[in-house]
Amino acid sequence: MMQDFKPRPKQAEILAYERGYMGIAAVPGSGKTWTLSRLAVEIIRSNLLADGQEVLIVTLVNSAVDNFSARIGEFIQGEQLMPKIGYRVRTLHGLAHDIVRRRPDLLNLDENFQIVDEPDSVGIVEDAARSWLRQHPNALDHYLIEDVYENEQKKENLYRSKIHEHVREVSWNFIQLAKDNGLSFGRLSQRLEEVRDSLPLAAMCIDIYGVYQRALEYRGAVDFSDLIRMADQALSLDESYLAYYRDLWPYILEDEAQDSSVMQERILEKLAGVGGNWVRVGDPNQAIFETFTTADPELLRNFIADKAGFQRELPNSGRSTEGIIRLANELIRWVMEEHPVEDARIALSPPPIEPTPPGDPQPNPPDDETYIYFDDQERSLGEELEFVANDAGAWIEAHPESTLAVLVPAAWIGQNLVEQLEARDLPYTDTLLKITYSTRKTVGAMTHVLNHLANPKDARRLANAYKAWRRDKQDDADTWPVIERIAKEIAKLPSVEDFVWPGPAMDALDGLLATLEDDDLSDELEEFRRIVRRWQGAVLLPVDQLILTIGQDLFRQASELALVHKVALDLRRSRIQNEEWSLNDTANELKMIATRKRRGNYTGFGEDDREFEPQKYAGKICVATMHKAKGLEWDRVHLVGVSNYDFPSGQPYDYYRSRRWFWRDELDLQAEAEAQLDNLLGRTDFDWKEEGEGTKDAEMEYVKERLRLFYVGITRAKKELVVTWNTGNRGDNRPAAAFTALRTYLESDQNDAAL
Template identity: 50%
Template structure:
């Protein structure tokens, strides 16, 4: 075993009661908590039917804890897999409900819908609601938005209503409110707000579909676990006895329901250790989690508050930069409400003689770019830097971190174009996006058969598949596209009369036989696909795919995409090919996850990919570290600071008054639950402004997470955005004076 630092030693000597631990990035909290679990199993005189319960955030952490604890127990001469249980919150909730489903009105054979099935149910509920309420989009659209001329805008609205409804349902379940409860609360309201009505009606439809399947979703599982504990005090006491020690990891991401479940299991006299870093609470936007639960716990009078302040992950300069962000936020942020977004303790380097010493310090290893790039130029600049840097650092790990999956996909495309080896940690893989992209192009062309531009677009993409790295074939396809561009009438190419065949009339001495054959084969394909366009869209997609792809992975992806469109067709019977093409394009742009084709988080080890560029979102990067990190898009759109000139991703351009509809709906839902009628009837706008503060606070923490992923070198760049009006993020501007450099 590695020796412990003094702060770690104090924690593993814990004997009982309640203890809260603030652990800085790289402080070894998993190692410390695992050691504590092993020591308790060895020394706490547990009975055979008792266990130490460890609750963590993701499945990869379950495996990590189990492996470490087993190793420590083996070193102590104990049986490695006895005396403890490691669960995610969902896993724990499942254990509680599965043991006594009768307490919450479920049969012994209840099922849990996965993400894919939950999304299918939600898609159907949203589509049904929008068909009944077409006026909703009109009423809430910005005055200058032309809804009749843009399928793209309609698709945006469907996605927004889906996201709004999902957030509403998640929050309602966190408040332990079922549709019937909301209906009862709304009886006293004369004219319910349209957003409340939307949430209630879609929630009712969604929950009815779950009940029809005798199923629950993951949010139900947590809600029902608490209900089971509250319904039967004897059951609660049995579980309290079974788990006399509860160790909670990643407590900064705890939700109200999670805290209530664990408090119920711990009881008034139980033993509870909560470990987390409030500065790394970055999931509030997507979940009902909040760092305030851990912060409040640390201030409770019967809680022993401890710190894990030492970290050997990063150089002293990178540590100083992260600490400077905390200091600036606390003391100098221009918005007082944001000054508690980050909190102490500061990160401290490891002491002399520590088994995990900090990397040798190099202040020149931090590069904060003062000038902003155009959006595409930023990606190009980073790729050029990597191309130059990688050959001399093949034994280093390196990552490019970005805020959104779509941006990550563009980075991957640039790396691939420059033959730079890469690994993806994004919402969908490059192969998925490529498959979706070419199939979307085919549907766009079939939807508009008179468009020469769309037809050429399909041929270009076919050329990339067929030619591969064959330079001669690449040139032949380019020649075919150029010839097609000069075709005066598409019908003379696709459906020629005997005396007007454009392809046959091309001079043989001016057109290579290979080019002529490419155009002939392409015409045959397009004609077959046009005839097949009368088929249901999923069958059409499979027909096209069988001609385009030959290897099993691509065909499997195409089948998955066909199922996606089949479901969309059932939910939107009015859709034409252009809408289905846009659905595929959303996958190709990495805006939508394709269920079943992203690997579950089963543990990612950056050290396995030395000499390759890992492309990840900042959220995916949490818990990981690399020798060199590129942090992109550090502008006031990705990292706003509640300034008058900031823009916010949740305030959609197509919504009137740039309202954040999710924030407006959730604020009214919480007011309804609290019996606050004034909050229910409040005018539109205040909730949007409050959400700006919450989001800006979270983005400061996301920035902190990004900085602390770097071991030895950190490169921070920013771009001026799609419209060219974005500015450097305010916190980066504040930190910049200490570090100058060039990529």
């Protein structure tokens, strides 16, 4: 053991492990990374491994791989053991890649097979979905609301503007779920032929699945879901290959097991084998990715209850004051005992959080530093964000050495808040948002130029391109009003061509200068005209070269230019997949990126987005989604938008993000497609799901996930917590049921204390 640290009693129980299946339920801030890392070192130093064997640690994301590797490396050095020997840390994707890359012949793969990343995969599915809709133009009419169904023009516009994107989303999720269950296109097609009942959504998704797989095969590539599925398949096809890995990794330690999927559990169980050594640690109360992935927290709960020979807990946490801990535990109790919908009462479960024992090296912050405020003031979203910006700004000014986060339920709300912070000139960081404010502004500037090039006769678009070119002066209080005035006059030009390409008899620049009454602007506008000509001349180049040309004229910072290169590559791939695209289509694709409606990794340009350390941003307001905040902690936390829209409770008056206004009966077509997939696999009539049941099931799962998300948000706070809500776009949102329950608890607790 490390001489300068004595483990807590519950940690010591885990570190005494030698072999078998062990399941660990860990609370937020309980030190599970330290414990699992230390356990790996204990296994190595205790001579439980033969020469050449390793402890395999499987975790969720790349930043966690780095964290585990660094922590184990420190322990190894402290024990004076050989560095980087005896252990391997992998994400599931990294593990699957190791297995498949070593023996691609088992799977009839070329040894130089390629892996298609998620943005490219989504693009292929989108093309397949668009093609399917062209071939089946009325296939989804049955699901439309009557108002749209009876109006051909409205229906046509909707198919073009909304439905094709939704079909892509539904198909993409269907394909990922099918692959996670090991279901190939061929098997699903065969099963569809055997089922006599009509399953139109499943049929649509299977058709698109087939096109998608053929596109991957044409490229000699696999996607990440294929990689995992094929790793499982490889371990089943060759017993000697499985035996090789069982011998190489006699101990498997799994982190964040609450986010495990069916396929991840299947692979690790195969590697461990009957009577093997497998440790799974996680917190089912922090399972918040079901909506976006194929994760299922019940897998860990069932493992602990039914398979683990040893059940352990990590209940002690030194992260928060005891007041914050009591609040989090009250949420668990209320959900389990009093939630208005009985089916939701399994969303949270024991163990409750316990403070650290006396003498612990990580003591809880003093309880007299606790501040908890549930604001019940009725406000619009804009008013809520104004309140939060003012409150957070005042607090961070008074506590420049402390950390503060504003956690939002959706990235676009975070972007709106950032604009409020910008307007107040408050210090902030938004690197944890899906796309940062600076990235959005950079992509937006390129969008304005492309919009001009797509419509070169539109004077207003030329004016926007001019402002994009002068964007570096946006914070100059003296210069920017002049730029705004110039842009306003450019927008009034009767002929853009007479300005950009003047003839001998007519130069619109002369009239522009006369209107502006400032001949000193002549050189600047001449330079702008020269650059616009270069942009127009570059229109005939491949799209990536066009973007690079524009970027060189607009940007100077290294992070901006790196982003330009990524966008250029992404647009080149999109144009290859969409040969019929016009320049206007390309501009719209760029706009989708700028407005966060297109998947892709556009985070962290200019920042290290692999690991975020809140303390590095002391004195700044950190804006993040609640999902991105998992695993992090701040002195003060604001939770925004805790209403019945973002945190529904299964009541008739609740709204759900998954509902699209144009589908009848408030159906969630993604959930209905997944229910039809279940019907394909069902063995008896008892398993059959009627229309609407999939929607109801999905909405209840969402209710449970959002309760866990609220729990995650609360447990990010070390000392102070402020929770607010808003009335939403319709003006009829109300505080979430959990918000009201905890506010009532706080009022009761304060009254008891007064007595």
